[in-house]
Amino acid sequence: MNALEVRGLVKHYPGVTALDGVDLAVRPNEVLGLAGENGAGKSTLLKALVGLVTPDAGTIHVRGEQVKLRSVVDAANHGIGMVFQEQSLVPNLTAAENIVLGSEGPAVRRGIYRWDVMRRLAQEQLDKIGSPIDPLARTDSLSFADRQMVEIAKVLRIEERSQHPPVVILDEPTSVLESKEIETLFAQIRRLREFATVIFVSHRLDEVLDVCDRVCVLRGGKSVGEVAAAGAVPRELHRMMIGSTGSDDHYHGSAATTVVEEQPRLSVRGLSGASFHDISFDVAPGEIVGIVGVHGSGREDVCRALFGAEPTTAGEIRMDGTRIDLPSTRAACAAGIGYVPAERKTEGMVGALSVAENMTLAKQQARCAGPFVAPKKQATLVDSWIRRLSIRTPGRDTPIQRLSGGNQQKVILARWLVAGDIRLLLLDHPTRGLDVGVRSEVYRLMRELAATGVATVLLGDSLEEAVGMADRILVMNDGRVATEVPCPTGAKPTPLDLVKEMV
Amino acid sequence: MTSEVVTAPRRQSRRGAAFRDAGPPVALIVIFAIFSALSPQFRSTDNVQNIVDAAAVLAVVTCGITFVLMMGSIDLSAAGVMGACALTVSLLVANNRNDNGFGLLGIAVAVLLGCAFGALSGLALVLLKVPSFMATLGMSAVGLGVATLMFAGVQPNITDTMVKGLAIERFLGFSYLTWIAAVCVLLGWLIQRYTRLGRYAYAIGGAEEVLALSGVKVKPYKVAVFALAGAFYGLGGVMVTSQLGAGLVQAGDGYDFSAITAAVVGGTLLTGGRGGIPHSAVGVLLVMVLTNGLVQVGVSPYWQGGVEGLIVVAAVAAAVIPQRRRNQVVK
DSSP states (O other), rough: OEEEEEEEEEETTEEEEEEEEEEEEEETTTTTEEEEEEEEEEEHHHHHHHTSOOOOOEEEEETEEEOOOOSSSHHHHTTTEEEEEOOHHHTTTTTHHHHHHHGGGGGGTTTTTTTHHHHHHHHHHHTHHHEEEOOBBBBBOOHHHHHHHHHHHHTTTTTHHSSOEEEEEEEETTTTHHHHHHHHHHHHHHHHHHTTEEEEEEEEEEHHHHOOOOOEETTTEEEEEESSSOOOOOOHHHHHHHOOOOOOGGGGGGGOOOOSSSSEEEEEEEESSSSOOSSSEOOOOOOOOOEOTTTTTHHHHHHHTTTTSEEEEEEEEEEEEEEESSSSSHHHHHTEEEEOOSOIIIIOOTTTBBBHHTTTSOOOGGGEETTTEEHHHHHHHHHHHHTTTOOOSSSSSSSSGGHHHHHHHHHHHHHHHHTTTOOEEESSSTTTOOOHHHHHHHHEEEEEEHHTOEEEEEESSSHHHHHHHEEEEEEEETTEEEEEOOTTTTTTOOHHHHHHHHH | OSSSOOOOOOOOOHHHHHHHHHHHHHHHHHHHHHHHHHHTTTHHHHHHHHHHHHHHHHHHHHHHHHHHHTTOOOOOHHHHHHHHHHHHHHHHHBSSSSSSSTHHHHHHHHHHHHHHHHHHHHHHHHOOHHHHHHHHHHHHHHHHHHHHHHHHHHHHOBBBHHHHHHOOOTTTEEEHHHHHHHHHHHHHHHHHHHHHHHHHHHHHHHHHHHHHHHHHHHHHHHHHHHHHHHHHHHHHHHHHHHHBOOOGGGGGGTTTHHHHHHHHHTTTOSSSSOOOHHHHHHHHHHHHHHHHHHHHHHGGGGGHHHHHHHHHHHHHHHHHHGGGTTOOOOO
16 A cells, blocks of 8 residues: 555646646655656645645545645644755754644643653654754754754654654755765665655755655656666656757747857856855856756855845956946946846735836836926836737736736836846846746747847756756856856757756 | 745854853943942942832833743733723722722732733734734723723822832842742743743744644734733733822833833844843843933933933844844835
8 A cells, every 4th residue: 555645636826737637656665756847846746745735636645545634734643744945943942842843742731841751752753863963952053954853853753643654755855965964864764764654855866866766757747757766867867857848949049149259248257255156257248148056056146146135255247348346236226237036026026016116116217207207208118018028917007916927027027128228137037937838928038138139147947948048058066157058059958968067 | 946934044153142142141240330330329239229129010011021022023012001900900909999908809800901901912913913013002002091091080099008018018128029020030931941832932933934834823822922921011010009009090101112122132132032031131130220320320310211212222233233134124
């Protein structure tokens, strides 16, 4: 009997189908790997398994019995627990409290703490994984790897609730660990297999193959196949993850600009900051440069630093040959730099403000006459951009939060175009959460901008996207530029070539 | 894809935390030493007793507010709740307005009333989603309104000797009120350290989402914390009544702000999850030593309000320096 089985799970979000009939079976005491590109539906699937997402259709079976998981507690009662990607421990409590949190049992009687009992209960869990952590240490005084052990110990406590071998889900547990810590974690996972079932999710395919018995691949919200880990190679997995799609057309490759060798638009030399070191690269006018790297490679911070939103400690930035300082985002705007942040809802837009206000947010002078807003000027300007980008909105005064994600993103892009002074565009996951059709429109827009001579730095939502759109790709690893790969239309590197440099 | 669960807690050195915890006690000793050197009057036994006695009510109110601040909420209801409870106790114990004479029972009712006010603030927060800032500000106005109704134009002077005696009679050199305050501080510390309520209040300030993810129902604890705070304010109102010998609507005037000042100066962050009762006790003494000392060395008492305000802003600024980050939005 399978420890856990998922049949035909479907989950729709407005405009996106995150899960499109996923099937998955996990056998008792195996380590199952889950692989897939960003947006393949891994996160949604995991959330459904721990009761954080209610599926629209399909069933979940635990040990042969169909269950409905409504909350994390529900899932725990069925013996399913998850170690979250971003750690979910209360930093100012002790390790012991975190381990027993929510199921203190005899450690708290009538609301009164019994610290000795709590310590013992926590120690039992820590002993299971052979961790030497002091249960009464404050959690924020522990190293990241130690905190992860605490988290695993916490998840193992569900064993006491369900009286069955637990199913432990590890969501990208290695993304922020050092290689030595990863070894410890893997030893831990092999140990867990003795008494538990493990689902392991990671971006790093070599790791997945290293630690798992079997790997299941998701693509576009569907399970597209599985491979036995023994004897498999990352290349094989990667082909399954990407599939045979990704025709050049999708990325409007034919519209790619031919970069003429001239003075670079952006020239970065030796840029260093808290999480990146000695970054140097050029971007020519009309060129799209992709930066790829795993979570924690520092590429997001480089992007923010170029917009003056992240402090730098050394290095210089030149725009069209002139050295510029970027102490603030204001300075970056003035220098003709535009930034489309990854977190559209929180950083990209002001939800309650209208389309017109969001579009003119950064370039007020474009809609003003002197210090005052000129309504006619604003109307003409905004309407012309709504037409040019075919933004679907009831009108320019509609609050931006009522638009679909794709149209919101177009308004945010238009924000940098209204003044006509844009020279460099920084795009951080510009297509995150958008469905395929809208993505294609955003790609077309990027091509058009490039054709007018705008330089673009792109942090792609997936490797495939970065390869498809970029003329050149920087691979970042551990805060440094590992390599630079030319990426012209017709001679694109495969994502796999890049993965080798990323890990 | 990043999940939106919680951001990983930023690593901080133990030394940094220890340094921050040691700051207020060290400041207390240094300030005490400076005033002692400047003024022989300040270091006299009588004055030290004065300082501690004067700190009693503030200490009790601060105990209450500390739990709310630990949770990351704020409570501005102290003044109103104290007014209502002051009138309640003065009308229930022997007084010149009616024939009541409930004694200790009257005190208990006043404390329970404070508790009820706190619970209402908490319910408004969790059920109606009114931010604690506004919910408690409103509750303060309600409290003052209730107090004014009970006052009814005639000041109730208390004749109960036990209640009056609390402020006057002394045990081991300190007034009974001071001993009550000391018991409250001890009790508060025990609640913080050894009860689920106290630890969860602390945890809510640390990472509320994590509690929810672990299956803890957070709302009842929030309400309970506000109720607990209200009970402390109620007791504070009783203590002021004992000092004044009469029930006044303005019994709690200024205590809301002073208590927040004391808690913050002691090292309880307004963002929650840090500090606690011992910190607040030090903060209370710091504020009292400072106000008393300034008067003793000849600074006009008219300066006090302004000085207190500057101290709290400076203390908050100092506490958040390690967390300052570019582009951080502060509301």
